[in-house]
Amino acid sequence: MSVIAFLIQTLRIATPYLFAASGGVLSERSGIIALTLEGWMLTGAFCAALGSFYSGSPWVGLLCGAGGGVLVAALHALASIRYRADQVVVGIAINLLAVGATRFFLRLAFDSSSNSPRVPGFDWFSAEGGASQQSASVFVSLANPLVVIGLISLPLVWWILNRTPFGLRLRAAGEKPEAVASVGVSVARVRWLAVLLAGVFAGLGGTYLALEQHQFTDSMTAGRGFIALAAVIFGNWEPRRVAVACLLFAAAETFQIRLQGLQLIPSQFVEMIPYLLTIVAVAGIVGRTRQPSALGRVAD
Amino acid sequence: PAGASKVATGEGVDVGIVFDVGGRGDKSFNDGAFIGAERAQRELGARVRFIEPGEGSDREAGLRLLAAEGMDLVIGVGFIFTDDLALLAREYPNVKFAGVDYAVALDSAGNAIQPPSNLVALKFREEQGSFLVGALAALVGKSKKLGFVGGMDIPLIHKFEAGYRAGATAVCPDCTVIAQYAGATPEAFKNPGRGQELALSQYQQGVNVIFHASGSTGLGVFEAARRQRRLAIGVDADQYSEAPGYILTSMVKGVDQAVYGAIEDVRAQRFEGGIRQLGLAEEGVNFIDDANNRSLIPDSVRTRIEALRQDIIAGKIVVPATR
Amino acid sequence: MTLAIRATGIRKVFGDVVANRNASLEVRTGEIHAVVGENGAGKSTLMRMIAGMYAPDAGTLEVGGRTVTGWSTREAIAAGVGMVHQHFMLVPTLTVAENLVLGQEPVRGVQFDRAGAEEAVRALGERTGLRVDPSRLVSDLSVGELQRVEILKVLFRGARILVLDEPTAVLSPPEVQDLWRVLRTLVADGGTVVVITHKLDEVVEISQSITVMRAGETVGHMQTAEATPSSIARMMVGREVKLALEETGEGRQEMVDGGWQMADARGGSATAHSALRLTQLTVASARRADEVAGVSIELRPGEIFGIAGVEGNGQTELIEAIAGLRPVSSGSIHLGSHDITRWSVRQRADAGLSHIPEDRHRRGLVLDYSIADDLILGVQHGFTRGIVLDKERIISNAGERIAQFDVRPGAPDAPARSLSGGNQQKVVIARELRGREFSVLLAVQPTRGVDVGAIEFIHQQLRAARDAGKAVLLVSADLVEVLALSDRVAVMYGGKLVVTLPADKASAEVLGPWMTGAGGTSGH
Amino acid sequence: MATDRAPAVSPPGIPRWLQPLLPPLTALLIAAVVGDLLILTFGQSPREVFRLLIEGTWGNAYGLGQVLYKATTLICTGLAVALGIRAGMFNIGAEGQLALGGFAAAAIGLLLPAGTPALVAIPVCVAAACAGGSAGAAVPGVLKARFGASEVIVTIMMNFIIAALLNWAVATQLNVAESLHTPEIHAGAVPRLAAVSALFSGSAANFTILFALGAAVFTGWWLFRTRAGYELRAAGLQPDAAEYGGIRVGSVWLRTMLLSGALAGLGGVNYVLGYKQYYEEGFAAGAGYLGIAVALVGRNHPAGVVISALLFATLSQGALAVNALVPKQMVDVLTAIVIIAVATAVPEVERLLRAVRGKTA
Numbered sequence A: 001m002s003v004i005a006f007l008i009q010t011l012r013i014a015t016p017y018l019f020a021a022s023g024g025v026l027s028e029r030s031g032i033i034a035l036t037l038e039g040w041m042l043t044g045a046f047c048a049a050l051g052s053f054y055s056g057s058p059w060v061g062l063l064c065g066a067g068g069g070v071l072v073a074a075l076h077a078l079a080s081i082r083y084r085a086d087q088v089v090v091g092i093a094i095n096l097l098a099v100g101a102t103r104f105f106l107r108l109a110f111d112s113s114s115n116s117p118r119v120p121g122f123d124w125f126s127a128e129g130g131a132s133q134q135s136a137s138v139f140v141s142l143a144n145p146l147v148v149i150g151l152i153s154l155p156l157v158w159w160i161l162n163r164t165p166f167g168l169r170l171r172a173a174g175e176k177p178e179a180v181a182s183v184g185v186s187v188a189r190v191r192w193l194a195v196l197l198a199g200v201f202a203g204l205g206g207t208y209l210a211l212e213q214h215q216f217t218d219s220m221t222a223g224r225g226f227i228a229l230a231a232v233i234f235g236n237w238e239p240r241r242v243a244v245a246c247l248l249f250a251a252a253e254t255f256q257i258r259l260q261g262l263q264l265i266p267s268q269f270v271e272m273i274p275y276l277l278t279i280v281a282v283a284g285i286v287g288r289t290r291q292p293s294a295l296g297r298v299a300d
Numbered sequence B: 001p002a003g004a005s006k007v008a009t010g011e012g013v014d015v016g017i018v019f020d021v022g023g024r025g026d027k028s029f030n031d032g033a034f035i036g037a038e039r040a041q042r043e044l045g046a047r048v049r050f051i052e053p054g055e056g057s058d059r060e061a062g063l064r065l066l067a068a069e070g071m072d073l074v075i076g077v078g079f080i081f082t083d084d085l086a087l088l089a090r091e092y093p094n095v096k097f098a099g100v101d102y103a104v105a106l107d108s109a110g111n112a113i114q115p116p117s118n119l120v121a122l123k124f125r126e127e128q129g130s131f132l133v134g135a136l137a138a139l140v141g142k143s144k145k146l147g148f149v150g151g152m153d154i155p156l157i158h159k160f161e162a163g164y165r166a167g168a169t170a171v172c173p174d175c176t177v178i179a180q181y182a183g184a185t186p187e188a189f190k191n192p193g194r195g196q197e198l199a200l201s202q203y204q205q206g207v208n209v210i211f212h213a214s215g216s217t218g219l220g221v222f223e224a225a226r227r228q229r230r231l232a233i234g235v236d237a238d239q240y241s242e243a244p245g246y247i248l249t250s251m252v253k254g255v256d257q258a259v260y261g262a263i264e265d266v267r268a269q270r271f272e273g274g275i276r277q278l279g280l281a282e283e284g285v286n287f288i289d290d291a292n293n294r295s296l297i298p299d300s301v302r303t304r305i306e307a308l309r310q311d312i313i314a315g316k317i318v319v320p321a322t323r
Numbered sequence C: 001m002t003l004a005i006r007a008t009g010i011r012k013v014f015g016d017v018v019a020n021r022n023a024s025l026e027v028r029t030g031e032i033h034a035v036v037g038e039n040g041a042g043k044s045t046l047m048r049m050i051a052g053m054y055a056p057d058a059g060t061l062e063v064g065g066r067t068v069t070g071w072s073t074r075e076a077i078a079a080g081v082g083m084v085h086q087h088f089m090l091v092p093t094l095t096v097a098e099n100l101v102l103g104q105e106p107v108r109g110v111q112f113d114r115a116g117a118e119e120a121v122r123a124l125g126e127r128t129g130l131r132v133d134p135s136r137l138v139s140d141l142s143v144g145e146l147q148r149v150e151i152l153k154v155l156f157r158g159a160r161i162l163v164l165d166e167p168t169a170v171l172s173p174p175e176v177q178d179l180w181r182v183l184r185t186l187v188a189d190g191g192t193v194v195v196i197t198h199k200l201d202e203v204v205e206i207s208q209s210i211t212v213m214r215a216g217e218t219v220g221h222m223q224t225a226e227a228t229p230s231s232i233a234r235m236m237v238g239r240e241v242k243l244a245l246e247e248t249g250e251g252r253q254e255m256v257d258g259g260w261q262m263a264d265a266r267g268g269s270a271t272a273h274s275a276l277r278l279t280q281l282t283v284a285s286a287r288r289a290d291e292v293a294g295v296s297i298e299l300r301p302g303e304i305f306g307i308a309g310v311e312g313n314g315q316t317e318l319i320e321a322i323a324g325l326r327p328v329s330s331g332s333i334h335l336g337s338h339d340i341t342r343w344s345v346r347q348r349a350d351a352g353l354s355h356i357p358e359d360r361h362r363r364g365l366v367l368d369y370s371i372a373d374d375l376i377l378g379v380q381h382g383f384t385r386g387i388v389l390d391k392e393r394i395i396s397n398a399g400e401r402i403a404q405f406d407v408r409p410g411a412p413d414a415p416a417r418s419l420s421g422g423n424q425q426k427v428v429i430a431r432e433l434r435g436r437e438f439s440v441l442l443a444v445q446p447t448r449g450v451d452v453g454a455i456e457f458i459h460q461q462l463r464a465a466r467d468a469g470k471a472v473l474l475v476s477a478d479l480v481e482v483l484a485l486s487d488r489v490a491v492m493y494g495g496k497l498v499v500t501l502p503a504d505k506a507s508a509e510v511l512g513p514w515m516t517g518a519g520g521t522s523g524h
Numbered sequence D: 001m002a003t004d005r006a007p008a009v010s011p012p013g014i015p016r017w018l019q020p021l022l023p024p025l026t027a028l029l030i031a032a033v034v035g036d037l038l039i040l041t042f043g044q045s046p047r048e049v050f051r052l053l054i055e056g057t058w059g060n061a062y063g064l065g066q067v068l069y070k071a072t073t074l075i076c077t078g079l080a081v082a083l084g085i086r087a088g089m090f091n092i093g094a095e096g097q098l099a100l101g102g103f104a105a106a107a108i109g110l111l112l113p114a115g116t117p118a119l120v121a122i123p124v125c126v127a128a129a130c131a132g133g134s135a136g137a138a139v140p141g142v143l144k145a146r147f148g149a150s151e152v153i154v155t156i157m158m159n160f161i162i163a164a165l166l167n168w169a170v171a172t173q174l175n176v177a178e179s180l181h182t183p184e185i186h187a188g189a190v191p192r193l194a195a196v197s198a199l200f201s202g203s204a205a206n207f208t209i210l211f212a213l214g215a216a217v218f219t220g221w222w223l224f225r226t227r228a229g230y231e232l233r234a235a236g237l238q239p240d241a242a243e244y245g246g247i248r249v250g251s252v253w254l255r256t257m258l259l260s261g262a263l264a265g266l267g268g269v270n271y272v273l274g275y276k277q278y279y280e281e282g283f284a285a286g287a288g289y290l291g292i293a294v295a296l297v298g299r300n301h302p303a304g305v306v307i308s309a310l311l312f313a314t315l316s317q318g319a320l321a322v323n324a325l326v327p328k329q330m331v332d333v334l335t336a337i338v339i340i341a342v343a344t345a346v347p348e349v350e351r352l353l354r355a356v357r358g359k360t361a
């Protein structure tokens, strides 16, 4: 029972990571640094809440969330592809922008600096259903279309990358954009598509957060985009390994939540676990990572 | 000087309020202050200006801006304004200041250091309110395990935990409290996703009631309560509407009343500086017991809690403020 | 005969560099046409406009009689124009087949049809005789194979007009012959080929007509039948030059006024201890543990020891190990009497090791540094007062080197990036030969991609260094160059020196087979 | 023999001295236009808002003091980021290093006995701040130098780790009841500017700005005049060439990271020694990330960093001044827009300038 509860909690925590990391893989494999995952998620979360609130339907919220992700992704693409701006700088700026802009519009739409009102979410089998046994109620949290989409998002990215013509071009654009250009394929177009698609995924990650909580809260992504980016790197930009990394980080967090109850070590130290794990991974102490050769490079 | 003379001529008072980082709409003490100020606008004809500061030095700058404009009363919402208020109160002796959650320092002998005479420290005895909801949770919860979710892991929040624990063990000596915190940075007050997961894991461990003191993070605790059909206890303001039916009660702080009171005092020219401790006796803290949640609380429990309240007011029970 | 390509009055500007000013080109259908010119003459730029990669700023371009000025790569490909670039345009992490079909992927449903792609590639290979395993990763291929994939890639897209930018720079003689065979088949089928090369003997051998470019302009056009390497060279630089090919034999007597102190090094120390001694040197690379597999060389002062061989046989690793840029797995390196096996780059350099690196863009120069700053790279600690750089001496040093080596344009504060390849190489050589004290020089591909005028000059400098008693370890893929300069010649293959001969016993005929790994069986 | 370079003539009508300034100016213009639009959505007059903004900052001594105060921290983090970039490293950890520096200064200030002469205490505390920042940067530095680990990721992760670590230290080791800060330091306070000129009275501006300006001069000298700077820039521009030139790139990276951390840590002095005399949880919030913007707008040149730090400080202080008309979130948005505009407009305008020069050649 507690093992199942552990796994299910891990899965729930992993869902936003899986989404955002999917976007991260797509964007980075095409050569565009995905430091903006956090900002894409946050905007996605805000737009999802907005859409769900005004329409009364979480499905509209879902669409809006994806659209919100795409919107900022487009800004990112415009700056870093069309105008060849430094991707790390633009990434950080867009993260700042997302925090500022969501607050700004939160003020404008709901006259609050911190929360939106409650919005409809996906709770098909919520408590009212009468599932009184604990085990049933544990599984309930998985009966959410976003959890399901989240679970298949990285496999989907894997399929796109390794089985479609677009994926082939995308990988080539991230490794050697000159080669792609030399055969008459527009690197910019490939990267634009990759980044917009990445925006969809990351936006859905934010959507999950907002609809699970039935509201948008200022800065509610709380660094999850960075954890997802870490998972992308930890997973060596390989969808399957990235998925494992997401689950691993989520498991570490679940572990932390459970360990904290025992009060063995100060919570601050437990909190560090995922970050330390990431540093250890990036340092290559557990195995070398190799980033796409053209990552962050401006293509002429 | 300008401010003082205006009051004398009987006009409405000018009030400036600087919010804590959460800002307006936090459904918590910033909103409490806002509600109090609005009421003063309506009923007392006060003119109120709000400022939402940014990082560190902006707090002082915001207060200074208002003080320099000749406000009659400048209010800082949140303990974080303590030093800034003390500083400005000395610099602007003709302006009145009020600090919500103002942190009173102790001198070497352990006595409270009095703030300047034009500054009133509006302090709430959160531990007393937390004590009552702790007892309530233990009596209503039908479980030997109680939950607590804090925001940032800092002494200020430990105060809630300490009172809650004390209240629970006072009525149920073999009860245990599972206390967890959402994080180590101020972000921990804004992470409902984490709050939900913490709450879910506590409910799964057999907890039936969770008290949160974690800002927006607590909204995730309520989500978990809905999902698990368990109970949660709100904080600062009446949070019943966040999850109707699943909110056992809320441990409320009378920030609105305190702010309104301070404005009224200034208007009536009976403002007095010093420390104003707002505990159960002063009705500065309380728990919600109204039409919404009356059915959740058996009468026997209500009687028991009232007895505890009287004991605390009478000083027979001293609630610890540290864990 | 119709014209396949006709370019007139082409102008192309990059920022503040005018790459083409009044370039023209006429290529007849069915011929092999050579384009020659010094480094930076604008050859590649002109070809890229033909292939649709850039649009000209002025002028017109016609292909097959149709005006196509400013078309796109895609349009060019559709019209049957394909270009094989100077630097490979292949994605190392993809397979041969994936690289070939990139942009024109066969599909089954929405999925990429990998089997179909491989089959198509295999079929094309059969048809053209350019066989490469379609399922291999490009990163695993040899340089010659990469070249083949590049040509296949263009042919796969149905190119009828093939533009090749310096295709032979990295090939061994037999591979060059293979390439010529493919090109001849192509034109026999009615295709057209434009080849850029710096090797004038190749021009004479393969082309039917020639266009000569200088400083962004087309300065001449001739039929190959009426041309000789020297006449082409004359037109390229606008004066007489001595070609490496003609130098063999006379080189030894030649004395250049280089201002060297004529030490007694030659006679005296040749019999004494060696200048550089490698003992059973083994070096690993990322790919394999024995990229260099037990190489021993003893280099005497006053000799040029040439290492010929196709690229990728461990030469890079060997030189990097000697220079201290790569760790040694086993064996030892002695510089004079010092065991330098574990020394740092700086220690080795200070002990008298000079190094003209293989890749001037990556290693030899900081492209965004000024010429003056690049002229002290590696000896910067000699240009300081305390911890501060001595600006005055850096500038005066630059003035001297620029004058000595005729670097053009010669503003010391111009960025190295703004120089043409040949002039960049001169900066490196000026620094390594005159900018420091040294006893041993590692010279890797010292004239790669450098035009004939500069080649002549660089060869003179290497000889002068030798004559001044320095030991030179020369590595070059250009067999002619190795033969022209060296006192002893070795061939490196598979990480080993498979044969070492004195210069008078060595020739292209003897060494060629060793370079392809067939040396042992060729009967010598 | 080569294609001659076009003579470096100016495009007609654009004076030469203006050319390097043109890209950032264009960016600021774009940001100003976007800002106007945002202000209009709130139904306010852009002219009025900008007038208030300037009045509340450069318009009076107090506002100016606040701008100088905020600029001081930003100069430090901006220099930290710029130095890293010059060596080819993105130090996104200035945020954490700044916090660590501030904490170290406070901790040492608490250890020193009260009454330690300022001439001793200030240098000791400042050194502690630098050392603290360096310590935070050492982890990414070592990992980059030793294992080639991406400093971008490691510094981001370090920001989270440092935040948790400092939270633990303040919450459990050095806490003052009911606060998020340490006790006041016993020695090492840096005097306020107000101590010299009553004009600045009330503002947080203090003499740390001299340290910051000194650091800027030092950084410029170090980068462009010393051999270490030569090697640092080479390692940044072309690590392979630097290695060839006998430069130990790994150790250059490590040293630069330590220096960069020290610069960021120095920023902590401003708040801790110069303003509050204690370390407070979250005092650094955002200043590290803003340092990236400062470095970028300042084009990684120390002089540029100082100017752009003043610009961002003006925006930040101005946000407070215009709070009555537009919410402060608007300025957050505007700051981000400035960064994006600079990042995009600078390369674009430079390309245009080059093209114009080429055409007239």
Ligand SMILES: Nc1ncnc2c1ncn2[C@@H]1O[C@H](COP(=O)(O)OP(=O)(O)OP(=O)(O)O)[C@@H](O)[C@H]1O
Pocket (backbone or CB within 6 Å): A161, A162, A163, A238, C111, C112, C113, C114, C115
């Ligand atoms: N049926 C197929 N259709 C299209 N492409 C294929 C197919 N099978 C393999 N590939 C290609 O071959 C390469 C390796 O294929 P393989 O099936 O081994 O993938 P993998 O090892 O599961 O994934 P990865 O390459 O991401 O590790 C991929 O780059 C993919 O593009």
Ligand SMILES: Nc1ncnc2c1ncn2[C@@H]1O[C@H](COP(=O)(O)OP(=O)(O)OP(=O)(O)O)[C@@H](O)[C@H]1O
Pocket (backbone or CB within 6 Å): C014, C015, C017, C018, C019, C020, C037, C038, C039, C040, C041, C042, C043, C044, C045, C046, C086, C418, C419, C420, C421, C422, C449, D002, D003
């Ligand atoms: N994309 C570019 N941006 C800026 N300058 C360029 C670019 N491409 C070429 N140049 C410059 O234009 C000039 C002509 O270059 P090009 O490559 O056409 O010469 P080339 O004749 O091919 O020389 P090489 O024989 O060295 O290959 C050179 O000075 C080169 O530096």
Ligand SMILES: [Mg+2]
Pocket (backbone or CB within 6 Å): none
């Ligand atoms: Mg595989």
Ligand SMILES: [Mg+2]
Pocket (backbone or CB within 6 Å): C043, C044, C045, C086, C165
């Ligand atoms: Mg070329």
